[in-house]
Amino acid sequence: MPLRFYNTLSQQVEEFTPAADNTVRMYTCGPTVYDFAHIGNFRTFTFVDLLRKCLRANGFHLNHVMNITDVDxxxxxxxxxxxxSLDEYTKIYTEAFLEDCAALRLERPERLAPATEHIHDMVxxxxxxxxxxxxxDGSVYFKIASFPTYGKLSHNDFSGNLSGARVDVDEYEKADARDFALWKTPKEGEIFWDTEIGPGRPGWHIECSVMAIKYLGDTLDIHAGGIDLVFPxxxxxxxxxxxxxxxxxxxxxxxxxxLMVEGQKMSKSLGNYYTLRDLVGKGHAPEAIRYLLASVPYRKSLNFTIDxxxxxxIAIERLRNFKLRLETDRYADGVNQQLAERTALASAAFTAGINDDLNTxxxxxxxxxFVRDANSAMDSGEFRAGNTPDALQFLNLFDSIFDVLKATAKAGELGDGEIDARIEARTAAKRAxxxxxxDQIRDELLAQGIILEDTKNGVRWKRK
RNA sequence: GGCGCGGUAGCCAAGUGGUAAGGCAAAGGUCUGCAAAACCUUUAUACGUCGGUUCGACUCCGUCCCGCGCCUCCA
Structure with a gap:
């Protein structure tokens, strides 16, 4: 099952393998830490996480660098x-970002690269x-007329169009409107670095080039980010x-x-601007947020709604229930061959979907x-003990990409032993x-977030 | 205006040149002391519009309409 990705550069789906060895050299654009990241940012970061997990599932090692833009x-x-100070300010939002990523179960890249630690590399x-x-005027600009293939990624044609206009876009003087700042001279009261090319601070774009090349080499296997970053x-x-x-x-x-929110573009003025902490604060499970962000293929705009x-x-709950049933029910010995085959097919279909440009x-x-098939087999008594390992393996495959099955632990919950004791007491009451x-015992446990389920193989429980 | 993406059931969302995956919601049913969980059945004569190509198009081509992104900082 070859791995394929849509490549913005070629505008085609291409088969992917790393260029050199078995390691994927990947650079992805990280956050600008001037505020809490919003759900739209996390759509992209979740995509990157899925990409990492997908690459690993295909047997590749990862060398992934993500920048932290901590000066702009x-x-x-x-x-x-x-x-x-700059550090005081950015520390707050860098830490918040890392906390949010952890809540969404986004893997840490092999290296996080803050721009301010690479000023001299940039110079x-x-x-x-x-x-x-x-x-x-003390600033340094890149002359795009000196790079003939400028525009090849965004598929814009800039030839013939490069001279004449003198636009004061960035409050600096540029020879051509499309030229961009490599180094910005400081304005009154601004933070700056004193360097060989004069006082100032780096332009936005240079950090990514410099850090990517420094840590990953001249040619990356993958560069990823949000679609708005294509140009410029x-x-x-x-x-x-x-x-x-x-x-x-x-x-x-x-x-x-x-990403859109409730069918509209997300904006503070529309009141549909969510940070991750807004949503978690309102009681939404991070796993549900992760699942929603992951479930829509990354190249399609995603309508993020509370519904x-x-x-x-609920979908996650169904999968968790299935896993719990798989782990707690008892089945007759042997293997249901037909189901074993369907498990293998489901697993292949899952991998095919993921490898087809992350078609989640x-x-x-x-x-x-598969869950429906297996549940049916369990209900009808056709499920066999020998089918359990395959089924669990398939769920693990799913979770190695989606990572939503484990519930986020909450503080102050009952311990397992205590729960088992209460269940014993309830079973005795039922027998009598x-x-x-x-029912009273069950309700008490429910009030503490423990749900009991009676099955033909006895009582099982789960945390709410 | 230029470049790019998309319009599929109540909502979310796959998909193929030969007649529509999946999730959620809704309705009915089975099971259960009651629940919970699970399962079964039902829910798009049809894929934005109008044309064209084809034996046949939701799937290809063109028109138009609508939404979104970039073209200035932006996931």
């Missing part, structure tokens, strides 16, 4: 306004870019990097589509079809046909 106009403005790169740059950010990264190394910057470019979140929570919707369909007492 907004950060400087906010830090100054709050009388904080070196800007110097090396020499003929592709020019200075103006990734286009500019290509220009800088390829002028620096003379080699293709990345083989595969993957971009996640945007959808509830549906996601297709993969999920295989999971739910004292249903009133039995």
């Amino acid at each position: 106009d907004k950060i400087i403005r906010n830090a100054v306004a709050q009388h904080k 070196d790169a800007i110097q090396k870019l020499g003929p592709h740059t020019y200075s103006s 950010h990734h286009e500019n990264e290509i220009a800088q990097s390829e002028c620096l190394t003379g080699k293709p910057f990345a083989r595969f470019w993957l971009h996640a589509e945007f 959808g979140l509830k549906s996601a929570a 919707a297709e993969a999920l369909a295989a999971v739910f079809e 046909r004292d249903f009133k007492l039995a």
Whole structure:
């Protein structure tokens, strides 16, 4: 089952393997830590996490770098306004970001690279870019006219269109509207670094080129991010990097589509702007959020709704119930061959879906079809003990990508031993046909978040 | 205006040139002391519009309408 991804560069689905060895060199654009990340940011970061897990499931090792943009106009403005140092300010949001990622079970990349720790690497790169740059009022710009294939990622044609206009887009003087800043001279009261190319701070794009090349080499296997970064950010990264190394910057470019909220674009003014902590604070399980973000294939815009979140929570619950049943019910010895075959088919269909450009919707369909089949077999007594390992293995395969089956632990819950004792007491009451007492015990446990289920093989319980 | 993505059942959402996966919701049923869980049945004469190609299109081509993204910072 070959692994395929849609490559923004070629505008086609291509088979993927790493260029050099079995290790995938991957760079993904991380957060700008000027505020709490919102659910739209996490759509992209969840996609990246699925990508990691998918690559690993295909037997590849990962060397993945993600940047933390900890210096930019907004950060400087906010830090100054709050009388904080840059570090004080960005530390707050960097830590919040990492907490949020942990809540969503997003794996930590092999390296997180803060821009401010690479200022001198960037200065070196800007110097090396020499003929592709020019200075103006203390700032340094990249001259896109010096890079003939500029526009190849976003499929824009800039030839013939490069001179004339003198636009003051960024409050700096540029020779051409499309030229972009590599180094920005400080304005009054702004934070700056004193360097060989003068005082200032890096432009946004250069950090990614520099850190990617430094840690991963001249040519990346995969570069990924949100679709809004295609132009100008990734286009500019290509220009800088390829002028620096003379080699293709990345083989595969993957971009996640945007997210909408309740059918509308997310915006603070519409009141549909959610951070992860908003949603968790309202009682939505991080797993449900993760599931919803993961369930829509990344190249399709995702309509994030509270109803959808509830549906996601219920869907997860069904899968968890199935797993619990698999682990607690007892079945006759032997193997149901027909079911074993269907398990294998479901597993293959799941992998095929994931490997087909991360078609998570297709993969999920295989999971739910299997769950229905297996539950039916259990109900009709056709399920055999020998089918359990395969079924659990398939669920593990599913969870190795989706990672939603384990419930997020809550503080202050009853211990297992205590629960078992209460269940004993209830079973005794039932035997004595004292249903009133039995129900009372069940209700008490429920009030503490423990759900009891009577099955033909005895009582089982789960945490709410 | 340029570039890119999309419009499939109440909602979310796959998919193929030969007549529509899956999830949620809804209704009915089975099982159960009651629940819970689970299962079964039902729910798109039809895939935005109008044309074209074809023996046949939701799937290809063109038109139009609508939504979204980028073109200035942005996941």
